[in-house]
Structure formats: C-alpha cells, structure tokens
Amino acid sequence: MNTTGTSSASPTPAELGFRMPAEFAPHDACWMLWPQRPDNWRYGGKPAQATFVEVAKAIAESETVFIGVNDDQYENARHQLPDHIRVVELSSNDAWMRDVGPTFLTHPDGRLAMVDWEFNAWGGLSGGLYFPWDKDRRIRLKIAEMLGVQRFFTPLVLEGGSIHVDGKGTLITTEECLLNPNRNPNMTKADLEKLLGDFLGVTKVIWIPRGCHQDETDGHIDNLCCFVAPGEVVLTWTDDESDPQHAISREALEVLESSTDARGRRFTVHKLPMPGPLTIAEAEASGVDRLSSSRPRQPGDRMAGSYVNFYIGNTVVVMPRLDPTHDDEAKAILEGLFPGRRVIGVDAREILLGGGNIHCITQQQPKA
Structure with missing residues (x-):
C-alpha cells in the first residue's frame, strides 16, 4: 500500500490517470459502519442497528457488503447480520x-486507489457534531x-456526502458546505475547484447555494x-411555498437549469417529493x-x-421510506429512473433520527 501526499513534487491522482467514477458505475463492494453511540442513537443504537441490518441485507443482494464494528459490538453485530455480510473490526466514533x-x-489499467x-x-470545534473524532480519522488508512x-492524502477537509460526480468530469456540491469557514477557511472557490480536479479528475464543478433545510452537515449535496x-x-x-425548503430547492433548480455539465450538456432535473416535514417525537x-x-x-x-x-447498487437502489404520504410516489419515480435495478424501500426513520440517511451510512467501492 502506497501513500502519496500533496507536495508539488508528487503527481496528482488526476495526472496519474485516476478519477472518481459515478455511483451508478459498477461496484465491487459497499462499506458501512455499525451504530452504537448513545448520545446520537437512541437506546444505545438498538433500533438503529436493526435498520442498518435491513439496509445491509438489501445492498448485499447486489454486491459484497463490509460492516466495520468496534470490538465491544463485534459479537452483537455478527449475531444480527447474515453470514454473507462481512463483519470486520474497524473502530469508529x-x-x-x-x-x-x-x-x-x-x-x-484496472487499479483501485483512494483519497x-x-x-x-x-x-470541528466550530459547529462540529461530536468530539473526539480520532477513530474516524484513521478509517481511511485502515481500509487502504x-x-x-x-x-x-490531502489536508483538505471534505466529507463524502458533500460531493456527487457523474464520472464524466462533472461534480456537484454546495457553497454552504464546502465554503463554510469551519472546513477550509483559507481556501477560495478557485482553490477548492483545483483540488477537486487534482484528486477526483473532474473538470467542472456545479455550485448549488444551499443544502436541505436544517441539514446539520452544513448542507451536504447528497441530501x-x-x-x-x-x-x-x-x-x-x-410545492409548498411557505416551507423553507421550497426556496432552497428553487435556487438549486435555477442553477441546474442554467448550467451545463463538463461535456456541455444541459441538465435534466427530476423532482423527488420531500417527505414530511418530519420532526423528532418526545419518546x-x-x-x-x-x-x-x-x-x-x-x-x-x-x-x-x-x-x-x-444508495445506487449494481442491481438495486435502496431508498429510505420516511412518510406514508409520499413513499410510494418517490419509489415510483426512482423505478422509472432505474429500470434495470430493483428499488427497495427500507423504513429509515431511525437513521434520520441520527442525522442522515441511507446514502450517508454507505460508501461504494467501485469495480477496479
């Protein structure tokens, strides 16, 4: 395993011919982690663990699934998960x-690498969601x-949920997240675009102003x-103009409709209905x-x-079920967009209670 830094003497991943493929490209595996943090997941994570098991089982219909587990939860996770899902000791916060x-x-040439x-x-200490995060910082090294x-390696602060790529040179992200001073306060938009190009092989970045209303990740694009x-x-x-999400989505639509991708194509935008609004209950x-x-x-x-x-798998799309009023409509839209994949809905409120959803708890390993 080689480690390459960011010194001017080292060629960038893009210069070496590496790029980040789209999520809808073929995968070899999917990586997940096991929930147990009692100050984020209710009742010591037991309800969330049951939901993670269902997500892992759905994705495992399509590709190998690895779940990283802290040692004190290893036996519990191994007991709850089917044998064909691979449980590995991989400490996290x-x-x-x-x-x-x-x-x-x-x-x-078939090689796999990682950023x-x-x-x-x-x-961090300015709006971050928990402390410490020392185990999380070691996960990439351990998987490598x-x-x-x-x-x-790059010292650029970036989370995977803040970016989406088409595998053809285009990346979408939000200004709310990547330009937030609690991430990389000394970097400009131009600095970030250069680094994204250097490390992911993209040639065009589409900047959406904001992410979803009340998204505690500072507006990740994947939500x-x-x-x-x-x-x-x-x-x-x-369509509810009184909901704060309407203005956010309208802004995003205007940017997308006035932009082209790295190949010069206009975007086709498919609207997915918003569930809820959803709030945390007293219990x-x-x-x-x-x-x-x-x-x-x-x-x-x-x-x-x-x-x-x-999550887009090889043969499945695993979507959250969040609101009986809109679940079936959202599923039907996704079935129309992914005719070659089976759309599986998983009751995912327990993941949402922790601050994210199915895409947030998964990471695809592309086919090398």
Missing part, C-alpha cells in the same frame, strides 16, 4: 461511512491497508441532489444520552428528511 470513509478512485481527506466531524491500495445518469439529476422538491428524544460533546436531539426539532438520500 460514529457510523457515517460516507463521510468518514475513503473516496475511491479507479484507473483505466484520504481530512475529517473534522462536520465543523485492508485492500492494499494506493492512498492519496438535496444527486446524479442518476450523465446529464440527469434528481432534486428534492416541495424519540428521550432515549438519547445528553452529553456536552455532541449535538442534542430535542423534541420538535425538524429533521432534514429527503428521498434523494438513497
């Missing part, structure tokens, strides 16, 4: 593999060692908008430990629920 895990790259971004728990692949094919995206949407909040080092979960707090937060 919490279970958001999309953000703490590696961003995988592929090369035309090891810096991680500061969504804002397990797989024996080249690791490109608002994602690629379903080159030149095609889905966007969370509400749900009361099961969470209250610690000064983590974000509180209060009754009545609005959650950033979104059907866009789904």
Whole structure:
C-alpha cells in the first residue's frame, strides 16, 4: 500500500490517470459502519442497528457488503447480520461511512486507489457534531491497508456526502458546505475547484447555494441532489411555498437549469417529493444520552428528511421510506429512473433520527 501526499513534487491522482467514477458505475463492494453511540442513537443504537441490518441485507443482494464494528459490538453485530455480510473490526466514533470513509478512485489499467481527506466531524470545534473524532480519522488508512491500495492524502477537509460526480468530469456540491469557514477557511472557490480536479479528475464543478433545510452537515449535496445518469439529476422538491425548503430547492433548480455539465450538456432535473416535514417525537428524544460533546436531539426539532438520500447498487437502489404520504410516489419515480435495478424501500426513520440517511451510512467501492 502506497501513500502519496500533496507536495508539488508528487503527481496528482488526476495526472496519474485516476478519477472518481459515478455511483451508478459498477461496484465491487459497499462499506458501512455499525451504530452504537448513545448520545446520537437512541437506546444505545438498538433500533438503529436493526435498520442498518435491513439496509445491509438489501445492498448485499447486489454486491459484497463490509460492516466495520468496534470490538465491544463485534459479537452483537455478527449475531444480527447474515453470514454473507462481512463483519470486520474497524473502530469508529460514529457510523457515517460516507463521510468518514475513503473516496475511491479507479484507473483505466484496472487499479483501485483512494483519497484520504481530512475529517473534522462536520465543523470541528466550530459547529462540529461530536468530539473526539480520532477513530474516524484513521478509517481511511485502515481500509487502504485492508485492500492494499494506493492512498492519496490531502489536508483538505471534505466529507463524502458533500460531493456527487457523474464520472464524466462533472461534480456537484454546495457553497454552504464546502465554503463554510469551519472546513477550509483559507481556501477560495478557485482553490477548492483545483483540488477537486487534482484528486477526483473532474473538470467542472456545479455550485448549488444551499443544502436541505436544517441539514446539520452544513448542507451536504447528497441530501438535496444527486446524479442518476450523465446529464440527469434528481432534486428534492416541495410545492409548498411557505416551507423553507421550497426556496432552497428553487435556487438549486435555477442553477441546474442554467448550467451545463463538463461535456456541455444541459441538465435534466427530476423532482423527488420531500417527505414530511418530519420532526423528532418526545419518546424519540428521550432515549438519547445528553452529553456536552455532541449535538442534542430535542423534541420538535425538524429533521432534514429527503428521498434523494438513497444508495445506487449494481442491481438495486435502496431508498429510505420516511412518510406514508409520499413513499410510494418517490419509489415510483426512482423505478422509472432505474429500470434495470430493483428499488427497495427500507423504513429509515431511525437513521434520520441520527442525522442522515441511507446514502450517508454507505460508501461504494467501485469495480477496479
């Protein structure tokens, strides 16, 4: 396993021919982590663990699934998960593999590599969601060692949920997240675009102003908008002009409709209805430990629920079921967009209570 830094003498991943493929490209595996943090997951994570098991089982219909587990939960996780899901000891501070895990790259000659971004728990000591995050910072290195692949390290603070790519040179992200001063305060938009190009092989960045309303990640793109094919995206949407999400989604739509991708194509935007609005119930909040080092979960707090937060596998799309009023409509839209994949809905409120959803707890390992 080789590690490459960011010195001017070292060629960038893009210069070496590596790039980040789209999520809808073929995978070899999916990586997840096991929830147990009692100040984020109610009742010691037991309800969330049951939901993670269902997500893992759905994805495992399509590809190999690895679940990283802290040692004190290893036997419990192994007992709950089917034998064909691979449980590995991989310590973490919490279970958001999309953000703490590696961003995988592929090369035309068949090699697999990864980007090891810096991680500061969504804002560090200025708005971050928990402390410490030392175990999370080691996850990329450990996975690189397990797989024996080249690791490109960069001190750029970036979470995987803040970016989506089409695999053809285009990346979408939000200004709210990547330009937030609690991530990389000394970097300009131009600086970030250069680094994204250097490490992911993209040539065009589409900047959406904001992410979903009340998204505690500072507006990750994967909760608002994602690629379903080159030149095609889905966007969370509400027609309710009194809802704060309406203005956010309208802004995003205007940017997308006035932009072209790296190949010069206009975007086709498919609207996915917003669930809810969804709020935390009294019984749900009361099961969470209250610690000064983590974000509180209060009754009545609005959650950033979104059907866009789904996972695209080789033969399945695993989507959250969040609201009986809109679940079937969202599923039907996704079935129309992914005719070659089976759309599986998983009751995912327990993941949303922790601050994210199915895309946030998964990380695809592309086929090398």
